[in-house]
Amino acid sequence: MPNIKRLKLLAWYIRSIPREHFNMQIWLYHPMPFVNGRIEKVELGTLGCAIGWATQIPEFNKEGFTFDFVVNDNGAPAYEDNNDNEWCYTYRGWDAVLKFFNISSYDDAYDIFSGWNDRNTPAAVYKRIHQYIKKSVKD
Numbered sequence: 001m002p003n004i005k006r007l008k009l010l011a012w013y014i015r016s017i018p019r020e021h022f023n024m025q026i027w028l029y030h031p032m033p034f035v036n037g038r039i040e041k042v043e044l045g046t047l048g049c050a051i052g053w054a055t056q057i058p059e060f061n062k063e064g065f066t067f068d069f070v071v072n073d074n075g076a077p078a079y080e081d082n083n084d085n086e087w088c089y090t091y092r093g094w095d096a097v098l099k100f101f102n103i104s105s106y107d108d109a110y111d112i113f114s115g116w117n118d119r120n121t122p123a124a125v126y127k128r129i130h131q132y133i134k135k136s137v138k139d
Contacts, residue, residue, distance in 0.1 A: 011129040019114035028052030
């Protein structure tokens with residue numbers, strides 16, 4: 001079962017992202033340096049997809065979901081999972097997305113969050129998140 005609480009928070013959050021700062025072809029881009037994986041102030045040229053913006057949600061950061069530059073120079077989402085408090089494992093990229101939101105398949109994650117969809121506005125992604133939640137609750 002997906003983490004519905006996290007998905008609903010993300011859906012609510014991305015509806016507030018102006019279209020000029022929303023781009024489903026890139027995780028997250030900011031013309032100024034990031035500070036500890038966070039954008040200090042959204043400026044002209046700041047772009048991100050739904051997942052890129054998810055890495056900027058403070059509640060998610062507290063739960064280990066952040067933006068990380070270890071993957072490549074462009075960075076990617078990362079999730080530090082230490083639920084058992086004995087060890088910590090870091091997931092990156094799409095693996096982080098699946099693990100953090102408890103999405104069962106890459107296909108489902110791509111359907112919701114990839115830039116390959118016809119409609120890639122904050123409102124369209126909001127709708128896809130809620131459709132996925134509704135489908136998951138039925139199953």
